[in-house]
Amino acid sequence: TLCDSNFKVKYDWLKYPEPVLSYAVEPKRKEDEDRLSTAIFRLTADDPTFIVERNDVTKQLLIKGMGATHLQVMVEKLARKFGVEVTLGKPEIAYKETIKGTAKAEGKYKKQTGGHGQYGHCFIEISPLERGKEFEFVDKIFGGAIPKQYIPAVEKGIKETMKEGILAGYPVVDVKVVLYDGSYHPVDSSELAFKIAASMAFKKAMAEAKPVLLEPVLEVEIRVPESFLGDIISDLNTRRGKILGMDSEKGISIIRALVPEAEMLTYGLDLASLTQGRGYFTARFAKYEEVPARIAEEIIKRKKSEEGKE
Known part of the structure; x- marks a missing residue:
């Protein structure tokens, strides 16, 4: 700030409005x-x-x-x-997939094409992790059922498979995988064979472990003149919003809520329409939550339909 050295003035940084x-x-x-x-x-x-x-x-x-x-x-x-x-x-929503149950599965890859073949065999158990923990791999192999040099291949095969879930091809998160048994061939086993076997096992296990879709949820703060409060609350309810709290400040109502990102794509324009241009909101990512079953079915159906057209 340019000012008299004997009378120093410092203005706050200019705050630009949030995109709508x-x-x-x-x-x-x-x-x-x-x-x-x-x-x-x-x-x-x-x-x-x-x-x-x-x-x-x-x-x-x-x-x-x-x-x-x-x-x-x-x-x-x-x-x-x-x-x-x-x-x-239209922006795509960054959905993810996870599981709600526990399941065990076997993955066996065996291929013989003359000369050296391919052989990988593993048993895994998967279970849900706390939201946000992403992934955990536990090696419980004993007695050399699977040689140590192939264990990283099993983990890598699972991680690569988790990039596209079985429901709609979205990334899989918050899953614990325990490798507890398997077998190998002294000549035909390879890292590739164990990667494929692990991938097969994970897909089987996930199908049995109650897979669900997750959606990003935003924490939203909305400021509107008090006369529009009722309309805003009603609108948030239609967007599957959960009210966290409300305050009032000099005739302005402040509403804090959790709202799925999928319901907020055009909220800036909708808020302006509801409040005659006198409303303002900010939003930030809060967490991932399970998508309601009916909506999840529609999302999965639409995603598979889009993939079928490609």
Whole structure:
């Protein structure tokens, strides 16, 4: 801050409003993929309310802004200044899969094609972990049922299989795997054979361990004039929201709630409509929760339908 040295003034940093709308963006031409990333990040330097993120789970590049008009202007700038034309789409939700039960399974891979064959054989037990613990592998092999050099291959085979779950191909999380028995062939066994055997065992076990879908849940804080409180609460209920608490401050109602991310994709625009543009909200990731069975069925059905079209 520029000021008189005898009268020092320091202003607070300017706080920019949170984005209210997001889109997934991809180039219309395959050859523009590298240029898109460079161009789109250069635009963020000129506009701090324009946010760009890459979702590590869905692999989508997301742009976030203050509304449909704002984002359309940025898309036009991409084409005009950098020659990159893009298409906008609905962001995918980063669903995950996990299990609620315990199950045991056997995986046996045996292949003979003349000369050396392939042989891997293992028994595993899987069980649920506390949410957020991701993965745990326990080696309980004794007596040399599986040689030590093949144990890492079993773990690797399971981890690779967990990248795509059996329900809808989403990553599998919060699972404990115990390797407790197996067998090997002194000539035909290999790391590859044990990776395949472990993958087979994990898929069988997961199918029997009550697999479920998880969805990201956001912690939301909404500020609106008190006259709109009833409308906001009713709207949150339709979005499967859980109210955490409410306060009032100088005629402004402050509502804190947990809401599934899938229900919040257009909330900025909807809130403006409900409150005549006088509402404001912030949101941050809170946790993953199980998707209700009816909604999970629809998600799984839609995902499999999309995969069938590819």
